[in-house]
Amino acid sequence: xxRTISAMVGKGSVNHNSRKFNAKNTDPxxxxxxxxxxxxxxxxxxxxxxxxxxxxxNEKQTRSDRCIDDYYEKIRSGKQEKPFHELIxxxxxxxxxxxxxxxxxxxxxxxxxxxxGFQERNPHLRVFSAHLHLDEHTPHIHIDFVPFTTGSxxxxxxxxxxxxALLQQGFKGDGKRDNEWNRWVQSEKEVLxxxxxxxxxxxxxxxxxxxxxxxxxxKKKMRAAEVAELTEKVAVLKEKVAxxxxxxxxxxxxxxxxxxxxxxxDDLKKELDTSPDYALPEPQGLMTTKxxxxxxxxxxxxKLKKLVLTVLARYxxxxxxxxxxxNTNGRxxxxxxxxxxxxxxxxxxxxxxxxxxxxxxxxxxEFAFLRxxxxxxxxxxxxxxxxxxxxxxxxxxxxYERG
Numbered sequence: 001x002x003r004t005i006s007a008m009v010g011k012g013s014v015n016h017n018s019r020k021f022n023a024k025n026t027d028p029x030x031x032x033x034x035x036x037x038x039x040x041x042x043x044x045x046x047x048x049x050x051x052x053x054x055x056x057x058n059e060k061q062t063r064s065d066r067c068i069d070d071y072y073e074k075i076r077s078g079k080q081e082k083p084f085h086e087l088i089x090x091x092x093x094x095x096x097x098x099x100x101x102x103x104x105x106x107x108x109x110x111x112x113x114x115x116x117g118f119q120e121r122n123p124h125l126r127v128f129s130a131h132l133h134l135d136e137h138t139p140h141i142h143i144d145f146v147p148f149t150t151g152s153x154x155x156x157x158x159x160x161x162x163x164x165a166l167l168q169q170g171f172k173g174d175g176k177r178d179n180e181w182n183r184w185v186q187s188e189k190e191v192l193x194x195x196x197x198x199x200x201x202x203x204x205x206x207x208x209x210x211x212x213x214x215x216x217x218x219k220k221k222m223r224a225a226e227v228a229e230l231t232e233k234v235a236v237l238k239e240k241v242a243x244x245x246x247x248x249x250x251x252x253x254x255x256x257x258x259x260x261x262x263x264x265x266d267d268l269k270k271e272l273d274t275s276p277d278y279a280l281p282e283p284q285g286l287m288t289t290k291x292x293x294x295x296x297x298x299x300x301x302x303k304l305k306k307l308v309l310t311v312l313a314r315y316x317x318x319x320x321x322x323x324x325x326x327n328t329n330g331r332x333x334x335x336x337x338x339x340x341x342x343x344x345x346x347x348x349x350x351x352x353x354x355x356x357x358x359x360x361x362x363x364x365x366e367f368a369f370l371r372x373x374x375x376x377x378x379x380x381x382x383x384x385x386x387x388x389x390x391x392x393x394x395x396x397x398x399x400y401e402r403g
Contacts, residue, residue, distance in 0.1 A: 003202070004093065005193060006089065006090040009088075010144070014129050017131045018039050018129065019031050026135045027136070028135070030135040033135065034132060034133050036132075039129050040129065046071060048126075049148055049158065050071045053156040053158035084144050084145060084147075085144070086144045086145075087142075090138055090141075091138075091196065092138060095377050098138065108134065110192070113195050113198075117191070125165060127144070127145045130144065148160055149164035150168070162180075166183075
């Protein structure tokens with residue numbers, strides 16, 4: 001028997017998934033049938049994954065304001081990465097795999113077997129919450145995980161990053177539509193399809209790489225992926241800007257040291273002119289030239305030699321600082337201006353995509369309303385017919401152009 005596989009990005013409501021509260025689309029009388037694979041505290045998972053990396057990062061910092069006190073709070077309150085991600089997988093739909101039927105029971109077992117190998121297949125996606133729901137229309141599973149990458153060259157050496165986690169698992173994208181997330185989801189669908197075969201199911205693919213999802217859902221996912229990618233680029237730029245600001249502070253310190261060096265030389269000059277330590281006294285009585293030389297002249301010469309060495313050392317230090325300041329000052333400011341321009345562009349692009357994503361969400365609600373009113377299968381058939389008409393129209397246009 002043929003069944004579709006639905007793969008959706010979840011909202012990540014852990015309390016809802018674990019049924020600490022029931023939504024309108026659930027049947028509380030069937031909630032006891034749900035299967036809870038795991039339900040760990042996300043803060044505990046963050047301590048497990050990142051505490052040692054956070055400690056190593058803080059030990060390297062020379063500025064206290066760059067140290068991280070709580071990595072989970074940094075990620076949760078920031079805009080660079082989501083604290084965790086959720087994947088929802090469903091076999092069939094409410095018309096052909098409704099809960100309470102023998103088909104739904106087989107789908108449940110297939111989903112259970114599929115999840116048992118999930119963590120081993122995905123070593124960089126730390127699962128902390130997973131629930132198989134049987135108190136809604138169709139069996140489906142929610143999998144919440146923290147994506148992490150190791151060996152990072154920026155920030156913590158082990159840090160949160162969906163893109164890098166998937167790259168380390170071998171999923172490299174090739175464009176906005178063919179990104180790491182879509183390649184990974186397709187791979188997971190294929191794993192589930194292989195499991196389904198052992199329970200008598202055949203994967204029904206509808207001719208697109210986003211089976212059983214509306215076009216609006218697909219576009220929304222594309223925009224979300226683009227937003228995530230741009231957000232990560234903005235984060236990299238912000239960190240570079242922060243490093244540049246650190247360099248500016250170092251330059252400022254050099255300038256102050258340069259000024260201090262000039263003052264020290266002035267003080268030495270005054271000391272030479274006024275201090276009795278650097279003046280030869282008049283000969284005393286019948287003191288011989290030899291004794292005068294041994295008692296006064298030679299000690300003074302030693303002091304002067306030591307002073308000359310000190311002056312030379314300070315001079316070369318100041319000259320080196322002056323050279324480095326002139327050499328790097330212009331480069332730092334040019335680089336900072338470029339980073340700020342890139343940051344402004346990516347921030348604007350990010351805002352534009354987020355606005356488009358909001359619009360797609362609104363359109364998706366309208367589409368979901370149509371599916372609810374007229375039935376999912378009927379809407380799917382209408383979509384297939386519309387695509388076929390569009391395809392025929394394009395073929396006619398091409399034929400007309402060739403004629």
